[in-house]
Amino acid sequence: MKQKYEELLGRSITGISITIICILVFSILYFVGAKGISMFVSGDGSIVDFLTGTQWDPGDGLVGALPMLVTSLMVTLTSALIASPLALILAIYVSEVSESKLAQFIQPLIEVLVGIPSVVYGLLGLEVFVPMVRNAFGGTGFSILTGVMVLTLMILPTVTSLMIDGLKAVPKHYRTASLALGATQLQTINRIVLKAARPALLTAIIFGMTRAFGEALAVQMVIGNVLVMPGSLLSQGSTLTSTLTMGIGNTILGTLPNNALWSLALVLLIMALFFNILIRLVGRGGDN
Amino acid sequence: MDAKKINQIVLTAIKVVTVLVVALLIVIIAYIIGRGLPHMSLHFLFTESEAFLAGGGISTQLFDSFYILVLTLIIAAPLSLFAAIYLAFYAPQNKLTAFLRMVIEVLSSLPSIVVGLFTYLIFVVNFNFGFSLLAGAISLTIFNLPILTRNFEESLDDIDEAQMQGGLALGLSKWKTITSIILPAALPGLITGIILGAGRIFGEAAALIFTAGQSTSQVDFTNWNPFSSDSFLNIMRPAETLAVHIWKLNSEGLVQDATEVSAASATVLVLIVIIFNLGARALGANLRNKMMGDR
Numbered sequence: 001m002k003q004k005y006e007e008l009l010g011r012s013i014t015g016i017s018i019t020i021i022c023i024l025v026f027s028i029l030y031f032v033g034a035k036g037i038s039m040f041v042s043g044d045g046s047i048v049d050f051l052t053g054t055q056w057d058p059g060d061g062l063v064g065a066l067p068m069l070v071t072s073l074m075v076t077l078t079s080a081l082i083a084s085p086l087a088l089i090l091a092i093y094v095s096e097v098s099e100s101k102l103a104q105f106i107q108p109l110i111e112v113l114v115g116i117p118s119v120v121y122g123l124l125g126l127e128v129f130v131p132m133v134r135n136a137f138g139g140t141g142f143s144i145l146t147g148v149m150v151l152t153l154m155i156l157p158t159v160t161s162l163m164i165d166g167l168k169a170v171p172k173h174y175r176t177a178s179l180a181l182g183a184t185q186l187q188t189i190n191r192i193v194l195k196a197a198r199p200a201l202l203t204a205i206i207f208g209m210t211r212a213f214g215e216a217l218a219v220q221m222v223i224g225n226v227l228v229m230p231g232s233l234l235s236q237g238s239t240l241t242s243t244l245t246m247g248i249g250n251t252i253l254g255t256l257p258n259n260a261l262w263s264l265a266l267v268l269l270i271m272a273l274f275f276n277i278l279i280r281l282v283g284r285g286g287d288n
Numbered sequence: 289m290d291a292k293k294i295n296q297i298v299l300t301a302i303k304v305v306t307v308l309v310v311a312l313l314i315v316i317i318a319y320i321i322g323r324g325l326p327h328m329s330l331h332f333l334f335t336e337s338e339a340f341l342a343g344g345g346i347s348t349q350l351f352d353s354f355y356i357l358v359l360t361l362i363i364a365a366p367l368s369l370f371a372a373i374y375l376a377f378y379a380p381q382n383k384l385t386a387f388l389r390m391v392i393e394v395l396s397s398l399p400s401i402v403v404g405l406f407t408y409l410i411f412v413v414n415f416n417f418g419f420s421l422l423a424g425a426i427s428l429t430i431f432n433l434p435i436l437t438r439n440f441e442e443s444l445d446d447i448d449e450a451q452m453q454g455g456l457a458l459g460l461s462k463w464k465t466i467t468s469i470i471l472p473a474a475l476p477g478l479i480t481g482i483i484l485g486a487g488r489i490f491g492e493a494a495a496l497i498f499t500a501g502q503s504t505s506q507v508d509f510t511n512w513n514p515f516s517s518d519s520f521l522n523i524m525r526p527a528e529t530l531a532v533h534i535w536k537l538n539s540e541g542l543v544q545d546a547t548e549v550s551a552a553s554a555t556v557l558v559l560i561v562i563i564f565n566l567g568a569r570a571l572g573a574n575l576r577n578k579m580m581g582d583r
Contacts (some may be wrong), residue, residue, distance in 0.1 A: 002461075003460070003464075004461075006463045006464050007463055009463060010373075010378075010461070010462060010463025010464075010467075011378060014371065014373045014377075014378055017367050017374065018375070020369070021368075021371055021392060021395070021437070024430055024433070025392075025395045027406070028395075028403070028406045028430075031406060031408055031543070032405070032407055035409065043555070051381075059520045082461060089302050089306060089549040090306055090309060092302055093303065097299060098303070102310065109313060109317075112562055112565060113317070114319065115487050115561045115562065116317075116491070116558055117490075117491025117492065117493065117531050117557055117561065118491070118493070118494075119531045119554075119557075120320060120554045120558055123538060123550055123551075124316065124320060128319070129325075156313075158535060165330045172458040184291050184292055184295035185299065186294060186298050186299060187291065209553070212396070213399070214399025214400065216400070216401040217493050217535045220539070221538055240399055245401065245494070245497070246404065248408070249497075249498070251501075252418060265402055265405050268401070269398065272394075272397045272402070273397075275547075276393060276397045285306070
């Protein structure tokens with residue numbers, strides 16, 4: 001009898017906990033979704049203007065979010081494009097090339113860097129990268145490029161760490177078999193290890209992009225926060241997250257300027273879901 | 289011959305790039321920590337911050353960062369531990385469980401600012417919490433539930449299946465076996481998981497700016513009544529953590545010595561996070577050795 005009672009207690013406590021987490025997630029999806037579409041439902045802003053318009057001044061009824069969408073995608077893709085090859089080289093070095101002191105030192109170093117809070121990366125950007133860009137290219141130094149530099153530095157440790165795990169998960173006998181067949185180490189890495197670890201490597205890159213796309217404060221500190229269509233990497237810009245960071249405190253709940261910001265939050269949410277699905281697809285590709 | 293040459297060249301290139309990147313990363317860490325050191329002092333750590341004048345410290349921010357961390361762990365640790373126990377021991381192998389795991393994964397991919405906005409809408413505004421330590425702790429809880437659950441589940445999975453069988457064979461209920469045999473055995477892993485989560489919670493800012501607030505209220509460190517509005521224990525007062533402080537100083541910069549204060553704050557923040565990370569591993573290994581030594 002006592003066992004039955006204990007069992008029921010255990011099942012209830014753990015079941016309730018997991019239910020609470022699910023309720024939280026669905027509440028987030030529901031409330032951010034509902035707030036995010038309220039501008040379109042009420043007719044204050046049209047979804048076509050939102051996705052294609054280039055003027056953002058919700059106070060005047062202008063809700064074109066295209067510049068922010070483009071800027072967000074631009075910083076995300078560019079930083080992933082720079083960070084991924086570097087991360088791959090570091091990961092190959094640690095997992096395949098060397099067992100030297102340096103290789104053993106890299107992992108704790110990377111772990112420390114993963115742990116550094118993003119505001120600190122933002123501060124570093126403000127103090128080091130902004131003057132660097134200003135001296136090299138003129139202007140204020142606040143630019144999309146500066147944002148890319150901060151994000152690259154921020155996601156590099158995360159991507160490297162995941163890639164090292166991915167490469168190390170490839171069974172040892174794959175390599176020995178390839179080397180025994182007379183392949184050089186490079187051929188082994190290129191044709192066997194990288195191929196076997198491909199889903200894990202792609203997952204690492206998408207993870208990095210998810211972090212870069214959602215990062216708010218570090219980017220907001222260095223990107224200039226100018227709401228225009230980006231002309232180049234050197235122009236100032238404003239991402240979805242940085243616009244949200246700046247705007248939510250200055251608008252009143254329920255008004256158009258505020259609802260327009262919630263629509264930006266919904267875009268962030270949808271992109272997060274999209275990255276999530278992408279990771280699933282990539283992972284599934286590895287099973288076959 | 290050709291393949292061998294290419295092999296040599298590429299491997300050397302990999303080495304060179306690795307050395308360069310690692311050197312750069314070391315310089316960056318040294319810069320972040322070194323930059324704030326000259327401004328660091330006991331006076332800085334234990335003096336309240338100034339709104340405009342130079343010479344302020346970070347005492348309240350430092351306390352609030354730890355306080356909000358403790359509050360977050362009080363809510364998040366049990367919740368994610370029970371969820372992890374469910375996933376590790378109770379969840380049947382079916383579509384529903386796969387769905388539950390997917391839901392948790394979705395939560396882990398959400399940007400912290402979206403979680404912050406949700407908490408702002410529901411708890412700060414609708415439930416009338418206002419900008420408060422409690423709202424901030426809830427926001428941090430939601431944001432960190434997935435990672436804590438995953439850490440906990442991993443350390444539960446590490447426990448030998450035989451421990452569970454043994455408990456059940458003794459006639460104990462599954463729940464009793466989990467709480468009195470599995471959890472103690474998993475303790476080192478669970479503690480490591482908590483401290484690793486703590487490092488992440490300690491440095492988070494975006495989830496807090498619309499929930500815990502961006503300013504410190506007048507705090508009286510001698511008032512021990514948690515229901516008094518200026519007591520340091522009051523969980524309904526607004527609070528600015530160290531991470532938020534750094535951001536705030538640099539986005540508004542009304543303080544004369546903002547540069548020095550934020551550099552020193554960053555040093556403190558990074559050092560604490562590093563201590564958390566290294567401490568988690570050291571403590572986990574230590575506990576594990578002690579427990580194994582007992583047997």
